[in-house]
Amino acid sequence: EDKVVQSPLSLVVHEGDTVTLNCSYEVTNFRSLLWYKQEKKAPTFLFMLTSSGIEKKSGRLSSILDKKELSSILNITATQTGDSAIYLCAVENSAGNKLTFGGGTRVLVKP
């Protein structure tokens, strides 16, 4: 059975801090790894990673995939209170028809 594990479960930081979120996976057939941000409603898409070692960047957020280590990290620099959310990591199977989600990391950014 496919498995995605995220760490830490939660963290509290102050504005301006940098956070690093971890995601590790065990899947039978891997296609891509995705990161989502979930606030009060449904998840919003952040990144889709398919190739190892290539960093994807969007503003203060960046992410990279390590297929050898079966893991990914999501970095948020110069955090703001608006970054407070649950960050979800998901792995897509090779058929592209299923996402397996990790349990999420709850990030709280204090002013």
Added chain:
Amino acid sequence: GAVVSQHPSRVICKSGTSVKIECRSLDFQATTMFWYRQFPKQSLMLMATSNEGSKATYEQGVEKDKFLINHASLTLSTLTVTSAHPEDSSFYICSAKKGNQPQHFGDGTRLSIL
């Protein structure tokens, strides 16, 4: 781009009622739509996958007669919770996907059965 609309956002109804939730991809044609359920402080659990014009594929443990899915067009899928009971209360989220693009999610429907 990639906007998915889900309606209604919240439903409160009596036990035994059937509830229909709609999911629409507004600016793209979705080859596949997905329905998830999320319990408090837990991650998303896939319930079923649907492709336009064909029967939905349900995950193990999900009752297909309880959770009816209709995927009438490339932009619309519906989930009907039949004869809902309090244990069906949850947050239901749909997503839509085109080709190799990532899944994009609707805003979810919070269902409360009294």
